[in-house]
Amino acid sequence: MAQVHLNDLHKVYPNGYEALKPSSFHIEDGEFVVLVGPSGCGKSTLLRMVAGLEEITAGALKIDDKVVNHVDPADRDIAMVFQNYALYPHMTVRKNIAYGLQNRKVAKDEIARKVDEAAEMLNLGEYLDRKPSQLSGGQRQRVAMGRAIVRDPSLFLFDEPLSNLDAKLRHQMRIEIKALQRRLGVTSIYVTHDQVEAMTMADRIIVMNAGRIEQIGTPEEVYHRPASTFVASFMGAPPMNLLPGEIADSALRFAGMELEGCGREAGPIVFGVRPEDILPDEDGALMLDVEIVEELGAHRLLHGTMGGEQVTMHVGKETAVSTGPLSVSVVPEAVSLFDPDSGLRLS
Amino acid sequence: MKRAGFATKWLPILLLVPQLTIIAVFFYWPAAHAVQSSFYLQDPFGFGSSFVGFDNYSDLMDNREYRRIAWFTVIFTVLVTFFSLAIALLLAVKADKVIRGAKSYRTLIMWVYAVAPPVAGFIGLILFNQSWGPLTRLIGQFGHQFTLGVNYTDTAFAMVLVSVWKQVPVNFIFFLSGLQSIPKSVREAALIDNRSASGRFWDVTFPLLAPTGFFLLIINITYALFDTFGVIDTLVKGEPGNNPMTLVYKVYVDGFRGNDLGGSSAQSVILMILVLALTVFQFRMLERRIHYT
């Protein structure tokens, strides 16, 4: 188990592309941190720098108080699970799992014991003598996990390990990986661009955008108190509604609504409200013109316009709905305010 | 899969005729002719021939010189194959790591591929020229008087050297593309699993190159046996004398210099059988070859 410190870690690729702006954060012992962000934002770059597969342009990377910028990947005491699993195609499952241990001069019977133990844990027992090409995607995924856990590393690195699986299997593996990590207590960094995975698995989420860290926080913080309009619109499905309002007389005004107590300077503002924080309310000051009702079984999503802006709201299945005008109100304490220019949270 | 059919059976046969004609005229007919001649003894002046059965074959088996040349051919083939493969693999591994200027580096190695064998032999002649060849001088520095075409070992050395030089680029291209088809992430996984670079090479890279390597092994054996003719001919300047030569060259020397068509034909039949065996072996191995996916 280990702590990880990133100190102004910076990455510029040889072709001059700045994939990671100087970024700093700290990961606690045993913590499960998820790096999330849109494609191309530099998640893999960051993870690969931690793994030692990508050179660090500037800044310091510390694993347990030891600067490892120039330490070989094999000596960083890490294990990595790749998106395409990266199994050795010519080795059996058993050899795939054992290979890292063999090179660490672990005794033969000890290796056999650990491989069996990992195989047991991952239900791979009957496949140990097969080659990777004879396994299904989910089974390969497990082998890749097995290869990581037998090593007892102090840090797990996952690069979108579930993105090649179908939705059902992904859901199942998500829970398994999380449970496994809990049980082993190994510090983990998990990269994904799936915000549901991020929300469900993380102790803390790091949201990245265009080579920059937008926010670091628990899933609740990131969801309920997004640090920027980017985070607000990236996390959550459907995303937070972002609407242009105005502050006047220390109240937030928007399309006939007036929220007191937003003690800000007068002027334009962007305010955000989650779909589930808009409630049907006969006395509500706001009018949502419902255009589409999206039936999701357990709940429904209503899409429509409010004050000329596209808005989505979330209602329980017991609420009767139809298209057309609907009186609503917003939960005042659930409203987030953002600077209209920088997009940063005002709080 | 959908199978297309022909209305009559004559059209497909008609379409095959050109190909079959070429094969028949340039392969089966000469081959049959060689088999036939191998049972006859030619009049030295080419006026007639008499049937001698297997005499040409048994003569060959008893011929010490033939056995000596066969033995040389084996050693030559092993050396050429081994060094062509080993050097090409080494270069490919190095070239694979080059990021900057990779293209020019590869082109530099590959141009040799375009050199025709007699030209390669000729370059060898220049390098080993008795009075001013740079390699002759270099070797002279170490106290050995290198005499191409006179000293048996020296000539053999030059033959191996030039043949290897000529074959390395082909192997290099195949090895390099083989290396580049290994997924990057598999190598990276190995980087995390094993700190020793040579360990990673032998445990991961080399086995994944094995299919390419096996294919090249057969190609190289065939090359050393047959396609080195031009190199050898140029290096011994058509004057075999006491110089080393391979079995293929011996066929030529006996048939066209010695006018012993029968003996020469018997030798080519033996070579044909050798190629046949090699081909069967290759297909057998290919069938059994592990397919990685």
Ligand SMILES: Nc1ncnc2c1ncn2[C@@H]1O[C@H](COP(=O)(O)OP(=O)(O)OP(=O)(O)O)[C@@H](O)[C@H]1O
């Ligand atoms: N070797 C490289 N040389 C130059 N630019 C690169 C290199 N590798 C990646 N990049 C660029 O760096 C940026 C970040 O890449 P990275 O692979 O970290 O993205 P990512 O967040 O993992 O995206 P995804 O979710 O699609 O995997 C991308 O714009 C990419 O084009």
Ligand SMILES: [Mg+2]
């Ligand atoms: Mg990525």
